[in-house]
Amino acid sequence: MTTHPSGAVLALFAGGELGSVLRWRVERHVAACSECRREVSEFSELRAAVPVIMEPPEISWTKLAAEMKANIRLGLEAGECVNGGRSVRHGVFSVRALAVCGSLALLLVAFLLERPTPRVEPVEVSEPAFLESSVSGIQVKSGDQSIILLNTRARDARDVNYLASGNAMRARYVDTETGYVTINNVYAQ
Amino acid sequence: MSELLPPPPAAAERQNQFVSDNLRRIFLQIYRIVGNIADAQDLTQEAFIKALQRQDQLKDEQKAAHWLSRIATNTAIDFLRRHGRMAYCEVDIHTESEQHSPEELLLQSEHRDYLEDGLRLLTARERAALVLRDVEGCSAEEVARRLDCSKATVRSHIANARIKLRRYMARRKR
Numbered sequence: 001m002t003t004h005p006s007g008a009v010l011a012l013f014a015g016g017e018l019g020s021v022l023r024w025r026v027e028r029h030v031a032a033c034s035e036c037r038r039e040v041s042e043f044s045e046l047r048a049a050v051p052v053i054m055e056p057p058e059i060s061w062t063k064l065a066a067e068m069k070a071n072i073r074l075g076l077e078a079g080e081c082v083n084g085g086r087s088v089r090h091g092v093f094s095v096r097a098l099a100v101c102g103s104l105a106l107l108l109v110a111f112l113l114e115r116p117t118p119r120v121e122p123v124e125v126s127e128p129a130f131l132e133s134s135v136s137g138i139q140v141k142s143g144d145q146s147i148i149l150l151n152t153r154a155r156d157a158r159d160v161n162y163l164a165s166g167n168a169m170r171a172r173y174v175d176t177e178t179g180y181v182t183i184n185n186v187y188a189q
Numbered sequence: 190m191s192e193l194l195p196p197p198p199a200a201a202e203r204q205n206q207f208v209s210d211n212l213r214r215i216f217l218q219i220y221r222i223v224g225n226i227a228d229a230q231d232l233t234q235e236a237f238i239k240a241l242q243r244q245d246q247l248k249d250e251q252k253a254a255h256w257l258s259r260i261a262t263n264t265a266i267d268f269l270r271r272h273g274r275m276a277y278c279e280v281d282i283h284t285e286s287e288q289h290s291p292e293e294l295l296l297q298s299e300h301r302d303y304l305e306d307g308l309r310l311l312t313a314r315e316r317a318a319l320v321l322r323d324v325e326g327c328s329a330e331e332v333a334r335r336l337d338c339s340k341a342t343v344r345s346h347i348a349n350a351r352i353k354l355r356r357y358m359a360r361r362k363r
Contacts, residue, residue: 007347007348007350014351050319050323056226061213064216069209072237075237
């Protein structure tokens with residue numbers, strides 16, 4: 001090495017970070033060059049001083065450590081609250097369980113979508129339907145078939161009134177105990 | 190489905206042990222990068238909380254300590270990036286041994302200020318690389334792993350840091 005090595009190379013040489021070939025070349029140069037030797041020596045002194053520079057001033061470690069431990073515990077508890085009490089610790093288990101549940105849900109949806117739906121045959125009504133009001137509610141009659149829309153509390157109700165209009169009937173009940181009003185509207189087709 | 194907290198007592202004890210075993214080391218590591226006790230305290234807590242929230246990473250003690258160091262370094266570097274260079278501030282330091290004379294304390298304080306001014310010239314990554322290499326004695330490969338960069342980049346950071354500090358000291362001597 002005829003020219004002087006750069007400052008960066010000498011800085012790395014002082015710290016032993018150069019590769020073997022370059023280190024050998026710099027070693028030979030430094031042995032013969034007092035200027036570079038001085039620079040390397042300064043870098044070495046600096047390296048020795050750095051750990052001392054970076055030491056913190058004397059502090060009450062016991063107090064500081066206790067404070068930090070308490071804050072870490074507090075931070076973790078706050079994190080647990082934010083996560084809704086779910087532990088990340090069981091992450092692997094959770095992922096597996098989630099995958100199984102997901103697969104089952106998919107199968108269920110597929111089954112529900114693909115299952116044969118029973119066909120509902122329309123009921124042929126040969127006779128016309130009639131609407132009748134009674135004490136217990138409104139009745140729809142067609143031939144020998146009938147259906148009643150019951151109002152279970154109709155007997156105890158007050159202000160019961162029925163209103164018929166065309167093929168529709170309306171019943172209005174006022175509950176004696178609660179004062180609630182129930183209105184039933186029935187349309188016959 | 191996830192099981193619900195709280196963690197079993199054994200796990201809580203393991204957490205406490207993990208904190209006790211690594212607290213001082215991590216605090217010092219962060220302090221050396223940020224150069225400020227109050228910030229180092231906050232960042233140490235942050236690093237531990239980050240680490241302990243991923244307990245699956247803490248099964249192997251040695252790997253966990255290594256992983257924690259990485260979190261600590263990155264937390265400190267991120268902090269310096271957010272806040273610019275190191276921000277020294279006055280802190281109320283309670284000394285445990287009060288054996289120094291006022292003159293000695295003044296000299297120490299002046300010397301510290303002088304060196305801290307020099308460290309302020311370094312970027313966050315230069316300072317982190319210097320701490321890991323010259324203070325903690327990590328190999329260049331290890332520093333590269335911790336800083337998540339190449340060995341060549343680490344060498345460049347270390348060389349720049351040493352050159353800046355040497356120039357600073359040379360200027361102050363004149």
